[in-house]
Amino acid sequence: MKKVKADPKGILTGSHYLDGDFAIAEGALAAGCRFFAGYPITPSTETAERFAERIPFVGGVFIQMEDEIASITALIGASWGGKKVMTVTSGPGFSLMMENIGLACMMETPLIIANVQRGGPSTGLPTLVGQGDMMQVRWGSHGDYQIIALSPDSPQECFDLTIRAFNLSEIYRVPVFIMTDECVGHMHEKVVIPPADQIEVVDRKWYEGPKEKYLPYKPDKDGIPFMVKAGDGYRFHTTGLTHDERGYPVINAACQDQCVRHLSDKILKNADKIVHYEEDQIDNAEIVVVSYGITSRVAYRAVQLARKAGIKVGTLRLVTVWPFPEKRIQQLARSVKAFVVPELNLGQIAKEVERFAAGRVPTIPVTHCGGWVHDPEDILKAIKEAAQ
Amino acid sequence: MSKIFYGNLKPKKGKIHINKNQCKGCGFCSEYCPSDVLEMSEEFNAKGYHPPRVKDEERCIYCQLCEAICPEFALFVTLKEDEEESQGEKSESRP
Amino acid sequence: MINDTERPESKNPVEDFLRMDRIPHIWCSGCGIGVVVSSFAEALRKSTLDLNKVAIVSGIGCTGRVAGYVKLDSFHSTHGRPIAFATGLKLANPELKVVVFSGDGDIFGIGGNHFIHAARRNMDMVVICVNNFNYAMTGGQVAATTPIDAILSTAPYGNFEHPFSLPYLADACGASYVARWTCLHIRRVTNSMQEALNKKGFSLIEVIAPCVTLYARRNRLGDGLNLLKYYYDNSVIQHGADTRTLDISYQGKMICGKFIDRERPTFLDGMNTHLTKALGDKYIPYGVQS
Numbered sequence: 001m002k003k004v005k006a007d008p009k010g011i012l013t014g015s016h017y018l019d020g021d022f023a024i025a026e027g028a029l030a031a032g033c034r035f036f037a038g039y040p041i042t043p044s045t046e047t048a049e050r051f052a053e054r055i056p057f058v059g060g061v062f063i064q065m066e067d068e069i070a071s072i073t074a075l076i077g078a079s080w081g082g083k084k085v086m087t088v089t090s091g092p093g094f095s096l097m098m099e100n101i102g103l104a105c106m107m108e109t110p111l112i113i114a115n116v117q118r119g120g121p122s123t124g125l126p127t128l129v130g131q132g133d134m135m136q137v138r139w140g141s142h143g144d145y146q147i148i149a150l151s152p153d154s155p156q157e158c159f160d161l162t163i164r165a166f167n168l169s170e171i172y173r174v175p176v177f178i179m180t181d182e183c184v185g186h187m188h189e190k191v192v193i194p195p196a197d198q199i200e201v202v203d204r205k206w207y208e209g210p211k212e213k214y215l216p217y218k219p220d221k222d223g224i225p226f227m228v229k230a231g232d233g234y235r236f237h238t239t240g241l242t243h244d245e246r247g248y249p250v251i252n253a254a255c256q257d258q259c260v261r262h263l264s265d266k267i268l269k270n271a272d273k274i275v276h277y278e279e280d281q282i283d284n285a286e287i288v289v290v291s292y293g294i295t296s297r298v299a300y301r302a303v304q305l306a307r308k309a310g311i312k313v314g315t316l317r318l319v320t321v322w323p324f325p326e327k328r329i330q331q332l333a334r335s336v337k338a339f340v341v342p343e344l345n346l347g348q349i350a351k352e353v354e355r356f357a358a359g360r361v362p363t364i365p366v367t368h369c370g371g372w373v374h375d376p377e378d379i380l381k382a383i384k385e386a387a388q
Numbered sequence: 389m390s391k392i393f394y395g396n397l398k399p400k401k402g403k404i405h406i407n408k409n410q411c412k413g414c415g416f417c418s419e420y421c422p423s424d425v426l427e428m429s430e431e432f433n434a435k436g437y438h439p440p441r442v443k444d445e446e447r448c449i450y451c452q453l454c455e456a457i458c459p460e461f462a463l464f465v466t467l468k469e470d471e472e473e474s475q476g477e478k479s480e481s482r483p
Numbered sequence: 484m485i486n487d488t489e490r491p492e493s494k495n496p497v498e499d500f501l502r503m504d505r506i507p508h509i510w511c512s513g514c515g516i517g518v519v520v521s522s523f524a525e526a527l528r529k530s531t532l533d534l535n536k537v538a539i540v541s542g543i544g545c546t547g548r549v550a551g552y553v554k555l556d557s558f559h560s561t562h563g564r565p566i567a568f569a570t571g572l573k574l575a576n577p578e579l580k581v582v583v584f585s586g587d588g589d590i591f592g593i594g595g596n597h598f599i600h601a602a603r604r605n606m607d608m609v610v611i612c613v614n615n616f617n618y619a620m621t622g623g624q625v626a627a628t629t630p631i632d633a634i635l636s637t638a639p640y641g642n643f644e645h646p647f648s649l650p651y652l653a654d655a656c657g658a659s660y661v662a663r664w665t666c667l668h669i670r671r672v673t674n675s676m677q678e679a680l681n682k683k684g685f686s687l688i689e690v691i692a693p694c695v696t697l698y699a700r701r702n703r704l705g706d707g708l709n710l711l712k713y714y715y716d717n718s719v720i721q722h723g724a725d726t727r728t729l730d731i732s733y734q735g736k737m738i739c740g741k742f743i744d745r746e747r748p749t750f751l752d753g754m755n756t757h758l759t760k761a762l763g764d765k766y767i768p769y770g771v772q773s
Contacts, residue, residue, distance in 0.1 A: 035574065056767065057762075063570070065570075065600070069567070077570065078572065078574060081571065082575055230572060230576060231576050231579050235555055249551065249559070407491055408485045412507075434484070456522065456670065457518055458518070458521065460507060461498070461506065
C-alpha cells in the first residue's frame with residue numbers, strides 16, 4: 001500500500017450541514033473516487049445525485065446504469081481500469097449485486113458498496129430504517145470469502161468511514177461495505193471536512209517489476225498480490241473461475257483450496273489491523289450493550305438511564321461489523337455477566353455475539369423489525385433483565 | 389519449375405507446416421484448399437485424431453486459406469522464395 | 484503413431500497473439516470459435532492499434548473462454564455481464580480499446596439488458612458475438628437465437644419460440660456498426676473486425692459458427708464440414724440490407740454483410756459536449772483524446 005496525498009479538487013474543506021447520504025458522496029470524492037456507477041433506490045439515491053452533481057467539477061465519470069447488476073459489474077471493470085470506484089444501494093439492489101460481489105472477491109478487486117439499509121425483506125419499507133442486511137453482507141454471495149463491513153452512526157462518521165473504507169479496500173484488495181441505514185442516511189448533522197493535507201489516502205499496491213515476471217495472484221509478503229491495470233502492457237488474465245497465481249483457471253481441488261483459503265486468510269490474518277470498535281466504561285462493566293449504526297445512538301439513552309439506576313453498563317459500539325471482533329467478545333465474556341444486543345433485525349449480530357460468548361454468559365437480543373428505531377425503554381428493560 | 393507470365397509475375401509457392409499434435413481432425417483445411425494440396429492422413433496423433441498431410445506441395449499457391457480456417461491454429465504456410473533470388477522462406481500477413 | 488512432442492520448426496505467426504501455454508484449447512473438433520479467434524488475431528496483426536491498449540472481456544460459455552486464450556489484457560467475467568464490465572473498463576480508461584468477445588446466449592440471453600443499453604448509449608466498444616444458436620457449454624439448451632423447429636435439450640420436441648434477429652436488435656438500439664458473417668467468411672470477418680476496431684462507437688459483429696457436439700448432433704446435421712457446407716450454400720452477401728429482413732429460419736438462408744455503418748456521438752463525446760455547454764469553464768473534460 002502507498003500513502004498518497006488526497007486530491008484537494010475533490011475535497012469540500014469546511015463545516016457543512018449534510019445528511020448521511022451526501023456525506024458518503026463527499027467522503028468518496030475526498031478519498032479519490034472518480035467513478036460511480038449506480039441505480040436509483042430509496043433511501044440511497046441522494047448519494048448518487050450528489051456524486052452526479054459534483055463529479056463534473058472534480059474530473060471523473062458518473063453513469064447511471066440499467067440495473068444494479070450492471071452497476072456492480074461496471075465497478076469491477078472500472079477498478080481494473082485503474083480507478084477508485086463506488087456504488088450505493090439498498091436491500092433489493094444489494095441482493096441483485098450478490099453474484100458479482102463474489103466476482104469482485106474472486107478477482108481481488110478494490111471497490112466500495114454503500115448499503116443504506118431499509119426495512120426488508122423484499123420491497124419491504126422503502127422509506128424507513130432497517131438493519132436487516134448484516135448477515136447478507138457477510139454471506140450474501142455463494143461460496144467462502146471474507147469482506148470488510150463498516151457501520152457509521154452519524155453523517156460525520158459516514159464521511160470519515162467512507163475514506164477509511166476506500167483505504168481498507170485498496171490495501172486488502174477486497175470489496176468493502178458501508179452498512180449505514182435510512183436513519184443515518186437521511187439525518188442532517190454537522191460534518192466537518194478537513195483540508196486535503198489532513199486526509200490520509202492509500203493507493204493499491206501497484207506492481208513495478210519486470211513485465212515478464214508478473215504473476216497477478218502471487219501473494220506478497222503481507223499476503224496480498226500486487227495489482228496492475230489494463231492498458232499498461234502486462235497482458236494479464238483474470239477470471240471468476242478458481243485460478244492459480246498466473247490468473248489462469250485451474251479446475252481441481254488443490255487449486256480451489258489454495259485460492260479460497262487465500263481469499264479468507266488475506267482478511268482474517270490481518271483482522272487485528274482491520275477490526276475497530278469503540279468502548280465506554282467497559283472496565284468494570286457487568287452488562288455490555290453491543291450495538292452499531294443508528295441503534296448505538298438509541299442505546300446510549302438507555303445506557304444513561306441504566307447507569308442512573310445503578311447498573312454497571314458498558315457499551316461496545318462496532319465500527320467494523322465484519323470481520324467480527326471475536327477476540328474482544330471472547331475476552332469480555334470472561335468478565336461480564338451478560339451481553340445485550342439491540343438491533344433493527346431479528347438478532348443477526350446477536351447470534352455472532354452469542355457464538356463467541358461460547359455459553360459463558362447469556363446474550364440478550366433486543367429485536368425490532370425496523371421501520372422505526374427502538375424505544376430506549378425496551379433496551380433499558382433488557383439491560384435490567386440482564387442485571388438480575 | 390516456375391511459370392512466368394505478364395512479364396515478370398510469378399505465382400507464389402508455399403510450404404505447409406502442420407502441427408500434427410494440435411490438430412483435432414476437423415477436415416476444414418483439406419476440404420477448402422483451392423489447390424487440392426491436402427488430404428486427411430491415416431496416421432493417429434496422441435489424441436487419436438487424423439491430422440492432414442500434404443498430398444502435393446507443388447500445387448500450393450500460398451493463399452493461406454488453410455491457415456486462416458484452421459480452428460486449432462495447427463497449420464500455417466510460409467512463402468517459398470525462388471532459389472535464384474534468396475534462400476529460405478518468410479511468412480507474411482495473410483492477404 | 485505420431486510422436487507427441489513433434490512440432491514444426493518455425494512458429495505459427497498467430498502464436499504472437501495467443502497464450503500458447505494454454506493451447507490446445509478446449510473447443511471441440513469442428514467448432515467454429517477457433518476460426519473466429521484466428522480471424523481476430525489477424526485483425527489485431529493488421530491493425531495499427533497499440534495492442535497494449537486493447538483489452539478483451541468475455542462472459543461465460545464456450546465463446547467466453549476466448550479471453551483466456553488471447554494474449555491481451557483479458558477478463559473473464561460472469562455470465563451475461565461482459566458488456567457492463569467493458570463499460571466500466573472503457574470509462575475508467577478511455578484510451579483503451581475494449582473488445583467484448585462472447586456467445587449468443589451470454590450476450591443476448593442473460594446479457595440482453597446490458598446489450599441494449601450499451602448500444603443505446605453508443606459506448607465505444609466492439610462486440611464480437613459468436614452465434615451457434617444454443618447454450619453449448621451447459622450441454623446444448625435452447626437460446627434466444629435458436630431457429631424455430633431446432634431440437635435442443637430444453638426444447639426436446641423442437642423450439643417454438645421466435646428467435647432474435649441480432650442485426651435488427653442492434654440496429655434498433657442504435658449501434659454504429661453492425662455486420663454478420665459466418666465463420667467461413669474468414670477474410671471478411673477479419674475486415675469487419677478491423678473496421679470496427681478503428682471505428683468509434685458501439686459495433687456488433689455477429690459470426691455464425693458451427694456447434695458440432697450439440698446443435699449439429701442433436702439436430703442430426705452432421706459434423707463441422709456439413710455445417711460449413713450449409714453456410715457455403717445458404718449464405719448470401721447483401722451489404723446494407725434492411726435489418727428487418729434478416730431472420731434466420733431453421734437451416735434457411737442467412738443474409739450476411741455489413742448492414743449498418745453510421746456515425747453517432749459516443750457516450751463520452753456526449754458527456755463532454757453536453758457538460759461543457761452546460762457548465763462552461765468550470766467543467767473538467769474527461770478522457771478527451773487528441
